[in-house]
Amino acid sequence: MDFNEKFAPITKGLLEFLVLKIIAGDKVYVPDILQQLSATEFATQEGTLYPLLSKMRREQLVDYEWKESESGPPRKYYELTAKGRAQLRETMEFWQQINETVKSLGKK
Amino acid sequence: MNRVITINLNGVAYQLEESGYEQLRAYLDHAARSLEGNPDKDEILADIEQAIADKFRALLGAYKTVVSTKEVAEVITQMGPVQGAGGAAPEATPAAAGGKPADSAQAASDAGTSRPPRRLYKINDGAMFAGVCNGLSAYLNIDVSFIRIGFVLLTIFWGTGALVYLVLAFILPEARTPEEKAAASGAAATTEEFIRRAKAGYYEGMKHFNDRDARREWKRKFRQEMRDWKHGFRRQMAGNAAQWQQHWAPAGGPPSDHWASVGLTLTILTWTRLLCLALAFYAAFSLVTHGAVFGLALPTDIPVWLGIVGIFFVYHFLTWPLKMMHRSIRHAHWGYRRLAGPLDGIVWLAFLVVMVWTADHYSPAFHTWLQDLPPSIHRGMAEVKEWMARR
Numbered sequence: 384m385d386f387n388e389k390f391a392p393i394t395k396g397l398l399e400f401l402v403l404k405i406i407a408g409d410k411v412y413v414p415d416i417l418q419q420l421s422a423t424e425f426a427t428q429e430g431t432l433y434p435l436l437s438k439m440r441r442e443q444l445v446d447y448e449w450k451e452s453e454s455g456p457p458r459k460y461y462e463l464t465a466k467g468r469a470q471l472r473e474t475m476e477f478w479q480q481i482n483e484t485v486k487s488l489g490k491k
Numbered sequence: 492m493n494r495v496i497t498i499n500l501n502g503v504a505y506q507l508e509e510s511g512y513e514q515l516r517a518y519l520d521h522a523a524r525s526l527e528g529n530p531d532k533d534e535i536l537a538d539i540e541q542a543i544a545d546k547f548r549a550l551l552g553a554y555k556t557v558v559s560t561k562e563v564a565e566v567i568t569q570m571g572p573v574q575g576a577g578g579a580a581p582e583a584t585p586a587a588a589g590g591k592p593a594d595s596a597q598a599a600s601d602a603g604t605s606r607p608p609r610r611l612y613k614i615n616d617g618a619m620f621a622g623v624c625n626g627l628s629a630y631l632n633i634d635v636s637f638i639r640i641g642f643v644l645l646t647i648f649w650g651t652g653a654l655v656y657l658v659l660a661f662i663l664p665e666a667r668t669p670e671e672k673a674a675a676s677g678a679a680a681t682t683e684e685f686i687r688r689a690k691a692g693y694y695e696g697m698k699h700f701n702d703r704d705a706r707r708e709w710k711r712k713f714r715q716e717m718r719d720w721k722h723g724f725r726r727q728m729a730g731n732a733a734q735w736q737q738h739w740a741p742a743g744g745p746p747s748d749h750w751a752s753v754g755l756t757l758t759i760l761t762w763t764r765l766l767c768l769a770l771a772f773y774a775a776f777s778l779v780t781h782g783a784v785f786g787l788a789l790p791t792d793i794p795v796w797l798g799i800v801g802i803f804f805v806y807h808f809l810t811w812p813l814k815m816m817h818r819s820i821r822h823a824h825w826g827y828r829r830l831a832g833p834l835d836g837i838v839w840l841a842f843l844v845v846m847v848w849t850a851d852h853y854s855p856a857f858h859t860w861l862q863d864l865p866p867s868i869h870r871g872m873a874e875v876k877e878w879m880a881r882r
Binding site for chain 1: 502503522529530531535541542544572
């Protein structure tokens with residue numbers, strides 16, 4: 384059974400949650416996010432991440448600011464908005480619930 | 492050695508190998524299409540371009556200033572396909588699912604309307620007879636050998652192949668100019684398509700520059716690039732067209748400036764061809780009258796007319812190099828004779844009429860075959876119709 388294929392909708396759906404979580408940790412720019420995700424089951428690419436980030440910005444979950452870099456043009460550094468932090472908190476709680484549901488079901 | 496194209500990614504120039512440039516162009520075009528309808532389309536495209544630029548910069552150094560095609564392909568793989576609104580926003584599925592097929596239908600209809608208008612020509616470069624198979628091969632994009640085999644099979648089993656060939660040879664115009672040769676395989680229109688897409692990319696690029704100087708620079712570079720590309724393409728087409736003639740020119744003796752020696756070579760070539768023609772005539776004649784060529788008897792199960800076709804197949808095959816030599820010398824010294832094509836055709840037609848008349852007159856078998864021709868064509872047509880109906 385191919386887990387990657389079977390759970391593609393789940394990883395896709397969870398990606399936004401994880402990106403929120405990464406951005407909550409520190410101001411990051413896209414290569415940082417990709418690098419943090421690269422070793423996990425949620426490894427993704429610019430082609431997916433940029434459209435996702437722009438959607439999240441439209442929903443006012445994240446915002447970015449331009450920062451000069453020592454090598455090359457200025458970079459976009461992303462950070463969470465208040466709305467983004469609230470959503471992250473809610474999602475974390477929901478995730479805990481799911482975890483507990485998964486653990487408790489089928490157990491005597 | 493490869494041509495290099497300079498591109499502008501968010502205000503910084505990068506040099507790419509030509510085919511790498513085309514791959515990148517295609518990737519960005521595709522990205523733009525899949526982001527159609529996304530309110531942040533321009534910004535996402537700018538981000539993507541910036542990410543590509545960062546990756547290119549990491550590959551380049553003081554002694555490496557050009558991004559190779561392979562590296563471009565690797566960068567594109569790293570970037571991954573750009574997913575539109577539907578891909579990254581699962582909760583928006585109904586709208587996205589509604590939008591996606593429309594997008595692809597749009598793309599398909601785009602491709603449909605800009606499909607290169609191909610034209611069926613005879614192509615004489617590398618032709619065996621009149622270039623009909625060559626033209627069909629370019630038109631259908633099938634290897635010419637398969638077309639030839641098809642014609643031979645049609646001739647052997649239904650006897651219609653040679654007839655169809657002859658009809659096509661008279662009807663089809665000959666591709667003479669590089670443009671016509673390109674149109675035969677639809678290449679010229681592909682150029683149009685390329686230019687159209689490049690222009691679309693150009694306007695897309697213009698949107699990303701707020702600064703007037705940057706816009707002007709982008710405009711200038713784009714124009715120069717398109718000019719270079721167009722010239723390169725023209726040169727290549729002309730080169731292809733001239734290749735055969737160049738190939739044969741040295742075989743006709745070193746291109747000499749003495750008219751006398753050219754005249755002598757031409758005369759010898761002409762007489763050699765005439766001799767071959769006379770031999771072919773004699774062979775056909777003896778085939779009809781004695782049923783054998785130079786003592787070689789025709790197998791009983793092969794009709795006489797097929798033997799005649801075979802003889803002229805062999806004749807053309809043997810004299811084809813002579814013809815090409817002749818042509819290349821004529822081209823080199825007198826330029827192109829516009830009358831030569833139609834004249835050759837008329838001579839060939841007259842020759843055919845004489846052949847048929849002779850065969851009809853002297854061979855009862857050919858006479859009866861000729862009488863049977865209309866019904867057998869009718870049968871052939873019916874078979875084709877039936878075959879079409881079955882498909």
